[in-house]
Amino acid sequence: MVVAATEAASAPLYRPGLEGVPATQSSVCDIDGQQGLLTYRGYRVDELAAQSTFLETAYLLIWGELPDAEQLAEFEQEVQMHRRVSFRIRDMMKSFPSQGHPMDALQASAASLGLFYSRRALDNPEYIYSAVVRLIAKIPTMVAAFQLIRKGQDPIQPRDDLPYAANFLYMLTEREPDPLAARIFDACLILHAEHSLNASTFSARVTASTLTDPYAVVASAVGTLAGPLHGGANEDVLIMLEAIGSADQVRPWLDRAIAEKQKIMGFGHREYKVKDPRAVILQKLAEQLFDQFGHDPLYDLARELEAAAAERLGPKGIYPNVDFYSGLVYRKLGIPEDLFTPIFAIARTAGWLAHWKEQLGANRIYRPTQIYTGSNGRDWQPIEAR
Ligand code: ACO
Helix, strand or coil, X not given: CCEECCCCCCCCEXXXXXCCCCCCCCCCEEEECCCCEEEECCEEHHHHHHHCCHHHHHHHHHHCCCCCHHHHHHHHHHHHHCCCCCHHHHHHHHCCCCCCCHHHHHHHHHHHHHHHCCCCCCCCHHHHHHHHHHHHHHHHHHHHHHHHHHCXXXXXXXXXXXXXXXXXXXXXXXXXXXXXXXXXXXHHHHHCCCCCCCHHHXXXXXXXXXXXXXXXXXXXXXXXXXXXXXCCHHHHHHHHHHHHCCHHHHHHHHHHHHHXXXXXXXEXXXXXXXXXXXXXXXXHHHXXXXXXXXXXXXXXXXXXXXXXXXXXXXXXXXXXXXXXXXXXXXXXXXXXXXXXXXXXXXXXXXXXXXXXXXXXXXXXXXXXXXXXXXXXXXXXXXXXXX
16 A cells, blocks of 8 residues: 655655665565565575574574585584573563563563663674674573473573574474474574565664664564564464364354454465465474374464465465464474464574674665654643633
8 A cells, every 4th residue: 555645746655564666685585475486595494494494594594605614614613602681681581570571571582682781882793793793692592591481490501402493492392393394493503594675674673774783683573573463373262263163163264263363373474475485384294293292282273274274365365374384393392372473582582683784784774764643833821721
């Protein structure tokens, strides 16, 4: 939708939600929303999910090239060495209310990293490297720590012998995960690592453009990701599926939801007019998990909802997005629903940092304009006269 600002022919056009308005130039990621194609730095995401690891993909996103063996080994080792968080951060997290949402806990803890690490040497490549390492390393530790703390337990330390994804699942569940579960979880992180100028990445770039520190950049992006129209939808999908209850209830439920003009969670995307390629892969990953660890009846319900929604919403280009099947994968991995969005944040930290670095490379502070719709020339009135 394009709305003319004023009657004047020369007035700027206002596009709600900045739909279709380029707000940056970027070489990080490309989306073909008609074909359902997603590439990171020119590599197809399905190929990366099948062949790469999350840390290798993070390196690719942030530095623009796949690492060679030495670069990858060094990056992995640096990340492994910086996984622990200060006892002060753990103590701070212990004072958070246990019923608070883990996304709020993550936003506060991510911001707190800025208190501990030196700030704003933004023209120093070593500072950039160490900030990237710290954020990629510590965000999962903080997500897992809050999970244990809110259950009344002390967080457990990361295990140096476990790779990134397996270590996160270990810190969360206190059990070494099955290798297939860890591999599928790592693929989920790859699929969520980047997605061009979505709301949280835009938020990260706006924050980055002020030349503040990278911990503030990630904290602002975490807050933006939390909303139900963005990353928060993955949690809401499972709540929705559980509320529908059974496959035979899907069609009457959908009829009611459409009649009431409700948004169906996990459906629709500003960029895709076909099924999100990440949803296609996540669905396959969910099926692999069900084959190995047992079926989930909510999956039958989800497929019925996808079929019914394709009839009703498909003509408008509304199909499952990344959030539709990810929750079923995480549920099978035994992860609580309110951690789905923090897990999204663990992955998307790679994309946010790639955009942070790119923004610094050609920075100009974001300062868009507005179309003023308020009053003018009003005289102040004393309170007794109002
Ligand atoms: N269910 C039903 N109808 C929908 C849905 C949906 N999920 N999404 C869009 N529509 C309809 C709208 O009602 C509107 O119809 P109309 O033209 O008849 O009024 C039309 O499609 C366009 O919708 P907008 O909200 O204008 O689309 P926009 O591009 O602004 O929003 C968004 C995209 C926010 C993702 C939207 O599809 C939505 O709210 N989806 C549900 C929440 C969700 O799953 N979010 C996760 C997105 S992926 C991510 O961020 C990680």
